[in-house]
Amino acid sequence: MSQTIISTDFHFPGQKSVYKGKVREVYNINDEQLVMIATDRLSAFDVVMPKGIPYKGQILNQIATKMMAATEDLVPNWLTATPDPNVAVGELCEPFKVEMVIRGYLSGHAAREYKAGKRMICGVPMPEGMKENDAFPEPIITPATKAEKGDHDEDISAEDIIKRGIVTEEDYVVLEDYTRKLFRRGSEIAASRGLILVDTKYEFGKTKEGKIVLIDEIHTPDSSRYFYAEGYEERQEKGEPQKQLSKEFVRQWLIANNFQGLEGQTVPEMSDEYIQTVSDRYIELYENITGEAFEKADVNNIEKRIEANVLAYLKS
Template sequence: MLTSDFKFPGQTAFYKGKVRDVYTINDQLMVMLVSDRISAFDVVLPKPIPYKGQVLNQVAAIMLEATKDIVPNWVKSVPLPNVTIGLKCETFPVEMVVRGNLTGHAWRTYKSGKRELCGVKLPEGLKENDFFPTPIITPTTKAHEGHDEDISREEIIAQGLVSEKEYTQLEKYTLALFERGKELAAKRGLILVDTKYEFGKIGDTIYVIDEVHTPDSSRYFYAEGYEENQKAGKAQKQLSKEFVREWLMEKGFQGKDGQQVPEMDEAFVKSVSDRYIELFENITGQKFVKEDVTPEEIEKKIIESLKTA
């Protein structure tokens, strides 16, 4: 599904994100419909990726279930392959990005000669994709529109975006979730390279919200061949959305003003869909079953599920 336009009983708000349509019910529950839209460089690309929404939602459901002993999560039910119903939380206005390896944005920063990212000092002598001595947290602001921006721990607290007490707790949850994610990935022959977590709260209770350890929020390497590739200076085989960003950069697009989004032909769209399915099967160990659900079926099932939520 590319987009949705439902009107549910008790609906009090609707928000269309880059890839999700979110319905608020009675200001207490949220219905998150994960579309097949795909974004890169904070720009929604022109064509949907078949089954991407199902992959993201189902991976997130599995990973949230596997981490609920670390931190409570927002999920109450997953009534459909691409739909989650859960608690409406007051969202913290930062995303907690955690990195185990010098890859992606961190590598581009490092390659430019900088040795600090989001207030975190970066050691000398690293190569692309090397492990950091210990994982680092490089938070960003959470933008509803436009680009998320790098920000430091000190700036977050100084600007009053998050209290120091709560931010310290978010850091603890972030590192614990990342450690669990690495353990789960290792069992499947993968390395969890970096990821991001979003948190919210109800009263004094902090919840992890949105998705966890999906190909949109995370980057994975295959463990097999990692050391050999590093020694030889070869690119790592990875499961993530980074190959989409790399494809766009090769075409001269990085989401900057005046740049034109390149044409996505059917072969490229299929290759992206196949990569998402590949990650699902690798990270979960389950066979992916394509499920096509009509808008009418989605609406009916959500309404039924809300009655017992």
């Protein structure tokens, strides 16, 4: 197995604090910049798996970087530099405590809710008579509250977000507008690569000047679900599962091994062979969504490489 980066413990000049999320570690530099390191950790059902996935952090970081560049004419973002394959540096923002999830198709969590008989998700109605992976008449926005560490993200309606003061009504209108614009552009990019952007989530923050910007990742396999466009209609007609590029295949493997992140459940053992197949799937998505061959970074000593690159950037 290739070396992976599971956690970091850097001490950069001007470092004020470090936040460790499910898969990213964010270093605050002088309350001005954030150094965000994409680790190789894998999270599913809001649980971090015990083993890392080779090259996963590099893949997420590089897809997100390319997608930020491809959407910055529509929506401003936090990113200023990528000094290392696993690192993004950007402006310090105050994150909104809500994830803007948008769904073009009845898949994943929405499909599981639908199967359970629900026809309303986050205050948004879902039409009767849909099959799993059918397209919605129009994409629907189904926000989720940002979970504290170890908790599950929770569905929430726009009305409750505003009523509970999580986001002001004025700001929420902007978040919805940005979410729809980004999803349209992401869908166009995916279509040009023979893919369908099924659903995704966006996170936003506010700069010190009060500007709302896109933060975190965008259109990666961790934040998005993709289908192959070729054969989509035929598979739907036959009631067959869609061929997809996303983290859903990991979730399905976990479900098949009796794990959904519920109390009392144990994470099943992932063999080195299975982990390699997950890494291969992530590389496949990178190459499909970017249209470029994936170039593996040197992983002989990832921590040393990242530290040297970040220090050189901060000095400059």
